[in-house]
Amino acid sequence: MFLFLPFFSLCFICFFFCVSDPPLKGKGEGIKGCCYEPVPEGHWHKDITATVFWIGTDITQWSPKGIFRSAWDEHWIRNYGGEDSPKARAGLLPGTHAATLNPFYVALPFNDVAYPHIAKKWIPWYDSSLSPGKSQCKGHWVEIKNKWGKVVYAQWMDVGPYAADDYCYVFGSCKPKSKSGIDVSPAVKEYLGLGGMDKVSWRFIAEKEVPHGPWIKYLEEAILYSVIKRKESEEKNRSRK
Template identity: 45%
Template sequence: MLRPIFILALATWLPLLSSADAQTAASSSAMPRVIIPTARQTIPSRRTPVAPNGQLYPWRQNITATVFWIGEQPTQNNPVPNCKSSWDQNWMANYGGYDNPEPAARVANHNASDFRPKGFLPKLNPFYIALPYNDILRHGAHKPEAARVIPWFRRHNPEPGKTVLKGRWLQIYHGGRSCYAQWEDCGPFVTDDWNYVFGNSRPKNHNNKDAAIDISPAVRDYLDLQSGEKCHWRFVEDAQVPYGPWKKYGQQSPGVTADGTDFEAKRRYLEYLRKLRDQQYQQKSLNELQR
């Protein structure tokens, strides 16, 4: 039961909140918001830029996506093979095999929350992407601008030549749905376009309809996002990534301990309870909340 003092304060604040909501509705309704399933939120570093609308990182809007996959062989549109990545010389082996993009060779099931190749269980996250920038100049050295243009570079304080980009989370939005994926390679076509990746410029590449983000087959299937179509994307912090098929496989899976405790099952159950609690709370009227 809410205390009378809290009820009086709530009644005083409601008109002010309604006015503020009305002023910001036009700007905030255009793009999706990150849903944080837990009560705790990571406090951004002072060096991390905060957009005027309060969102941690700005959206890159109307970006042409192309599909690529681990194990892809060179073609006219993709001259570089994908058996290894910019940061992983054994990418295909570490993933567990060839990430066959053919629909008949894939599991793509929203009900089961499962998106992966049929032939094996991937050892890395099947939700991966490539962006056209590499922070590494050569072994033991970063590019001169890396510390200046990468928002989280100084926060990580990396060793010389150690990337701070590999594994970075993104939110990708298309067709009324969003998913999350990790940055695992560089491209398409260029690897020095920091003005687009971290700045406000449009992509410098003009091949393949100005393609500026490569997406994996799992991202394609989840969003129904085909090569040549547009999407929006932005960076997100680890704590802002909700549980989903993008956390089902790979190094972030807790697994089962020696005593038989299945932390992955517990995590899914807790996530279900949180969603159920939030749904019930949102359905309550103001009068019910004041009781």
């Protein structure tokens, strides 16, 4: 009896320290132990499988209602101006409407709004002065490189693929827990010449370091498009009178 109690206590202590973080509540996922602190913002995540998604993605088993909203934008498809279907394109842009948000966007598998305590510890650019409940990930810039070295810049606008708590991969040095580690928009896919499950490398980048390119022209084009359409509408109304 006297030998059993110390042995039991020792086992309990070992278990307690080995499992130092509790499971994420309500998500059924355990805290990873492959890394213990975030890597610098410019760290490259290499050899990551990229899949394609878009605003208004068709109904699938992973998006039973389609992607009409993002994790951080209740009216994503409306704010974008419509669906971003890869089947109706005008070059890198949607062919059915003017994009009023950046068509170069990605999804990564972490939601800072759902996991604020993890976000505070792991997001390299975390700003404690921002209002609680406001995403510090939404809109952050990502640099993506294909296997031939061609580079594109996109904004982080949604959560996925498949997971929302994979912070050890997104901000650390672990591999993604899912088969795919980044979802890219049709514009990103076309610019890099990606197929369905190609490998890419990516890293976070500060906005001031993003070079000029089609990824920062979207708003000007949308404004011009809106002005043209408004003038056409005004001319039609005059001709009817």
